[in-house]
Amino acid sequence: MTPMLMSSVVMAALFAASPAPKTQPLTWKVTGSDVTFEMSSKDLRALRDGKEVFGFQSRKKGFLEDVTPAEDEERDTSDWEALWAFDVRSVVGPWVSYEEANSGYTGGAHPYAHFSYVTVDVTKPQGKFSLLDVFPEKDVLAALKADGFVKKHIGDAEAFKKARTVEAMLETLEPGEDCVGFRYGLDSVKRSVAFHHLEGGKVAVRIAFPYDNESCRGNMFVVGVLLPIPASLKPVLERASSRQEGFLMKDAKTVKAPSIRFEWEGAESKKP
Template sequence: MLMSSVVMMALLTAAPAPKSQPLTWKVTGSDVTFEMSSKDLRATRDGKEVFGLQSRKKDFLASLTEGVDATQDTSDWEASQSFTVLSVVGPWVSYEDSNGGYTGGAHPYASRIYVTQDVTKGKDAFNLLDVFPEKDVLKALKADGYVRKFIGDDRKAFENAKTVEGLLASLQAGEDCVGFEYGLDNVKRSVAFHHVEGDKVAVRISFGYAAEMCRGNMYVVGLLLPIPAALKPALERASTRQEGFLMKDAKAVKAPTVQFTWEGAKAKQP
């Protein structure tokens, strides 16, 4: 049966599909509201931004041009920085910070690392060892097969370590060039929440590189940690995507990646 001309005309003139709307949610027990789109993730309190990705472009450009004279030839300079959102649990945003380029000197630079930020307290306020008992984190690190590959010559120092800092000091970078020796801050803040498994949560911890020849490398350790009672409600809401999401669902919720790029210029003639 042929389609009527009226129906066909209606199909031809139908309005285009509306653009997807930003995903918005309010963090239970707080005054924080998140808004996420394909191009940004923002958190506000009383209408004021306390976290954002796109708003970082100004600082990115300023860091590259500060102290650079217009008469200096920077035509071979370039830089880029990207932020990829990994998880959002309560007021904690975890993302991968990747940057690289060349801005003079002997060689280019490159780094990748996870960052977790508590949007209610500032950039460096989050500390995994304040959320989970250190003994649980220490036990999980000692049991991890990847970590155990890097036990140093003094195996007893590893097995007898009473703190995370002591354990990290007993590890060696190895051929993989893992920066465990600088890793206490990574354990505290370079993390993301991957998934919930029974009464435990899978946490990813990223470590940087130990030597310049390994620049740009990132190493991720996965731990299963018992969920503290105080964290259970926020994790439940994130795992069901009521408020935020976990790393395993980042692709499904279309968590954004924001990238900034910059190129130098030829020197201006005086």
């Protein structure tokens, strides 16, 4: 039988008519837990028993409710705007780390802008997480004391040297000309972190410090430290590093970690 030949024009038409395959979310289960993650280009969700316990898109409704003026609002808000954005940086076991941005103008003397890292433990109430609960504080303190950026902001050298806790060490630092908010830094060290890569038996952790005062709003200062890995954390960090379960910050682009943006714009005043 003579084989049937199909013209390139017909083949092109058939391919064009075929619907593009839908991209399936990347899913993985956290070893030793009941947590399953689903990650797509538009969201990252954590599920327990099939119910969402963490997600980004589910926050949109609340964002719009918070920024939208009441129906009886008569002011002209056409120059008002708001942005709430999330860039996922790492997922290690049940810990999700992301960069959060809040900016805009909704009345008042000036616009607002705040950027930070946030880490949440999806298995804990309100996502409670503290770096000082999972790494020995003495190791975190030693790494911060050795950092060049931190040392440039020492205000009291003797107190800095004697400090035995992260909180006490931060109290010896000054904002400097770059306006670093070290006085708010304990919360940053606890929760404003992301896990970057593994190196020589240590994990590189990024810690984001805020600005010191409103005159320098919108700034964020990221300090990188290397922390010895406790034996209990080694397996989960290695699984994230190899992308078996989650990923580290160094691979966020490779795995196409999602960036989520919620935006709102005001409206002109209602005419009577």
